[in-house]
Amino acid sequence: MLKEETRLGLWRILLILGALSLVEAAVRVGWINPFFLASPLQAVAVLWSQVVGGNALFLTLVTLYEIGCALFISTVVGLLVGFILWRYRLIGASYEMLLAALFSSPIILAYPIFLVTFGRSSAAVIALSSIFGLIPIIMNTKSAFQQVNPILLQVGASMSLTRRQMFRHILLPAVAPTIFSGFRLGLTYILKSVLGLEYVVQVGGVGMWLSDAAFRFEVGEVYAGLVGTVLLSVLFLYMINRAELLVRR
Amino acid sequence: MTGLHRSAASVAAGVQTPTGVQTLTVIALLIAWEMIGRTGLLFPELFPSVTEIFQSLWVYVTTPLLLPHLNASLYEVGGGLLLGTLSGIPLGVIFGSRRSFIQVMEPLILYLAVVPKIIVFPIFILFLGIGTGSKLAVAAIASFFPIVLLTIAGMREVRPVYLDVARTLGASKFQVAAQVYLPAIAGYVFTGVRIGLGASVTGALLAETKIAKAGLGFMIVEYYSQFRMADMYSLLLLIFILAALANWAMKALFSRLLPLPRGTQDAGVFF
Numbered sequence: 001m002l003k004e005e006t007r008l009g010l011w012r013i014l015l016i017l018g019a020l021s022l023v024e025a026a027v028r029v030g031w032i033n034p035f036f037l038a039s040p041l042q043a044v045a046v047l048w049s050q051v052v053g054g055n056a057l058f059l060t061l062v063t064l065y066e067i068g069c070a071l072f073i074s075t076v077v078g079l080l081v082g083f084i085l086w087r088y089r090l091i092g093a094s095y096e097m098l099l100a101a102l103f104s105s106p107i108i109l110a111y112p113i114f115l116v117t118f119g120r121s122s123a124a125v126i127a128l129s130s131i132f133g134l135i136p137i138i139m140n141t142k143s144a145f146q147q148v149n150p151i152l153l154q155v156g157a158s159m160s161l162t163r164r165q166m167f168r169h170i171l172l173p174a175v176a177p178t179i180f181s182g183f184r185l186g187l188t189y190i191l192k193s194v195l196g197l198e199y200v201v202q203v204g205g206v207g208m209w210l211s212d213a214a215f216r217f218e219v220g221e222v223y224a225g226l227v228g229t230v231l232l233s234v235l236f237l238y239m240i241n242r243a244e245l246l247v248r249r
Numbered sequence: 250m251t252g253l254h255r256s257a258a259s260v261a262a263g264v265q266t267p268t269g270v271q272t273l274t275v276i277a278l279l280i281a282w283e284m285i286g287r288t289g290l291l292f293p294e295l296f297p298s299v300t301e302i303f304q305s306l307w308v309y310v311t312t313p314l315l316l317p318h319l320n321a322s323l324y325e326v327g328g329g330l331l332l333g334t335l336s337g338i339p340l341g342v343i344f345g346s347r348r349s350f351i352q353v354m355e356p357l358i359l360y361l362a363v364v365p366k367i368i369v370f371p372i373f374i375l376f377l378g379i380g381t382g383s384k385l386a387v388a389a390i391a392s393f394f395p396i397v398l399l400t401i402a403g404m405r406e407v408r409p410v411y412l413d414v415a416r417t418l419g420a421s422k423f424q425v426a427a428q429v430y431l432p433a434i435a436g437y438v439f440t441g442v443r444i445g446l447g448a449s450v451t452g453a454l455l456a457e458t459k460i461a462k463a464g465l466g467f468m469i470v471e472y473y474s475q476f477r478m479a480d481m482y483s484l485l486l487l488i489f490i491l492a493a494l495a496n497w498a499m500k501a502l503f504s505r506l507l508p509l510p511r512g513t514q515d516a517g518v519f520f
Contacts (some may be wrong), residue, residue: 011353036375038498078302094270104496105489109458109466112473116295188363196365200459207368214371222371233364 035219043223056209060232062122062195063205067236069126074133075183081134082141082182092142096136103135111197122204124231129193132185140182144175180247184240189235195229206232261266297479305483315484321463325381326446329388335446337393338438341400342430348366355401362394366448370456384456384464391452392445396438403437439503444498450492 007207018038027039038046085092111128118124148171150237156170198207202215210225264273279299285291286298296331309315344354366387373383415425457466467489472481 008352012357015353015383022265036374089271090265090267094267094274097267098271098274101493104447104493106447106492108451109454109469109488111458112469113485115473116478117292127484136415192363192365196367196455199368199370200455202354210368210371219375222375226368226372229368230361230364234360237363241270 020181035169038220038223040223040227042220043227046220046224047227050221050228056206056228059205059209060228061205063198063232066122066126066194066198067187067190068127070129070133070194071187073126074137074186074190077130078134078137078182078186079141079179082138082179083145085138085142086145087171096139096142099135099138108193108196111201115131115201120201120203125194125197125201125204128197128222129190132189132193136185136189137179137182140185141175141179143169144178144182147178148174177247180244184244187240188237191233195233254294284427294476295478297482301479301485302482305479306486309483309487315465315468315487318463318465318468321461321467322453322457322465323382325384325388325457325464326449328385329390329453330392330442330446330449332385332389333396333449334442336389337396337441337445338400341397341438342404342434344397345401345404345434350400351405355398358394358397358401362398366391366452366457367455370459374460379460379462381463383460384453387456388406389450391448392442395444395448396441399437399441399444400434403434406437407433410438435506436503439499443496443499443503446495447492449516450488450495455486 023032023037024039024041027034027037039136047056083093099180108128111124114124114128118127152170152174153166156166162170192202195207198204199211202208202211206229210222210229213221213225282296282300286296286301298434308506344350344358369390370383370387373386377383377386411429411433412425415429420428453468454464454469457464458470461467465484469481469484472478472484
C-alpha cells in the first residue's frame with residue numbers, strides 16, 4: 001500500500017506528464033504551428049544543450065547572485081528595521097501602515113527610476129528586488145516580537161537571566177518561526193522580482209536569456225528559457241518550504 | 250497656562266499619534282525632495298523638484314493627453330481581470346469540491362503561482378502579436394492565480410456538517426450551491442478578485458513597458474527613454490493613485506455586500 005503523500009505525488013506527476021504529452025502530440029500532429037509552440041521535448045533538448053555546451057549555467061549563477069545579494073540586503077535591513085518598529089511603538093504603529101500601502105502598490109512599475117539611478121545593470125535589479133523582500137521581513141520581524149508570550153519573559157526574569165541570556169534562550173527561539181515565514185515570503189518575492197525584472201530590463205541571468213531569445217525569434221530557446229525559469233522557481237520554493245519545516249520542528 | 254501654550258501642547262499631542270507621524274513623514278519627504286530638486290544637490294537630472302512633478306500631474310489630470318493610453322490600459326486590465334475571474338472561479342470550485350482534488354491540485358497551482366507571469370509574455374506575443382491582446386493575456390494569467398487559490402481556500406472552509414444538514418433537509422444540488430457553498434466562498438472570491446485586480450494592473454502595465462504601441466506602461470518607458478523625468482515620476486504617481494483608488498473602491502464595495510475573510514494576503518506578489 002502506497003503512502004498518502006507518495007500517491008498524491010504520483011497523481012501530480014501523472015497530471016503534468018499527461019498535459020505535456022498532449023502538447024507534444026498537438027505540435028507533432030500539426031494542430032499547433034511549431035513556429036509558435038516548441039514541443040516540450042524540443043524545449044528540454046535545447047535547455048540541455050544550453051546547460052552542457054551553452055551559458056545556461058553561468059546565467060543561472062548570475063540570477064542566483066542577484067537573488068543572494070537582494071536577500072542579504074533585505075534580511076539585514078529588514079531584521080533591524082523590524083526590531084526598531086517593535087521596540088518603539090509609536091514609530092511601529094505609524095510606519096507599519098505606510099509599509100503595507102507600499103507593499104500593495106505596483107512598485108515594480110517604478111523600475112525605470114532604479115535604471116536611472118543604478119544604470120541598466122544587475123545593481124538596479126538587486127536594489128528593486130531588495131525592496132520586495134524587505135517589506136515582508138520587516139512586518140514579520142515586528143509581529144514576531146509582538147507575539148512573544150509575556151509569561152516566557154517572566155519565567156526568564158524569575159530565573160535571573162541576563163539580557164543576553166534572555167535574548168539567546170527565550171526571545172530568539174520564540175521569534176524564529178515567524179521571522180522565518182517573513183524570510184520565506186521575502187525570498188519568494190525576490191525570486192519573482194529578479195526573474196521578472198531580468199526579462200523586462202534585459203540584464204542579468206536567466207530572465208535576460210529568455211528576453212534575448214524572444215528578440216531573436218528562437219522559439220525553441222524561448223520555451224527552453226521558460227522551462228528553465230519555471231524549474232528554478234519551483235526548485236527554490238521547494239527548498240524554502242523544506243527549510244521552513246526544519247525551522248518549525 | 251496661556252492659549253498659545255495650550256494649542257502648542259495639543260499640536261504636540263497630535264504629532265505623537267501614528268497619523269501625526271505619518272503626516273510629518275510625508276511632509277518631510279516632500280520638503281527634502283523639493284530641496285534636492287531645486288538645489289541640484291543629488292543627481293540633478295534624475296530628481297526633478299516636487300513642484301515640477303505636480304505641474305506635470307496637473308497637465309495629465311486636466312487635459313486629454315493620456316486618454317488613449319488610459320483607455321488601452323483599462324481595456325487590458327479590465328479584460329484580463331474578467332478572463333481571470335471567469336476561469337479562476339469555476340476551476341477553483343471544481344478543484345476545491347473534493348478533498349482529493351485539493352490535495353493534488355493546490356500544490357501544483359501554488360508552485361506555478363510563484364513563477365513571474367511576465368515571462369510568459371513572449372509566448373503571448375508569438376500567438377497574439379504586440380497589440381493589446383498579448384497584454385490582456387498576461388493580465389488574465391496574473392489575475393487567475395489569486396482568484397483560483399482563494400476560491401479553493403473558500404471551498405475548503407465549507408464544513409462537512411453544513412452539507413450533511415442540507416442533505417438531511419432534502420436540499421437540491423442547486424439549493425446546496427446557493428445556500429451552503431455560495432455564502433461560504435463569496436468573501437474569499439471577492440478578496441481573490443480584488444487581489445487579482447492588483448495583479449492584473451501590474452501584469453498588463455509591466456508588459457506594456459516591454460513592448461507596446463499604447464498604454465500607461467508604454468508611456469513610462471517613452472518618458473524614461475526621452476529622459477523626461479518629471480513626466481515619468483508624475484505618471485508613476487498617477488498609476489499608484491489610480492491603483493490605490495480601485496483597490497479601495499473594490500474593498501468598500503465588497504465589504505458592504507458581505508464580511509470579508511481575515512488574514513488573506515494583500516500584496517503585489519501575483520505579478
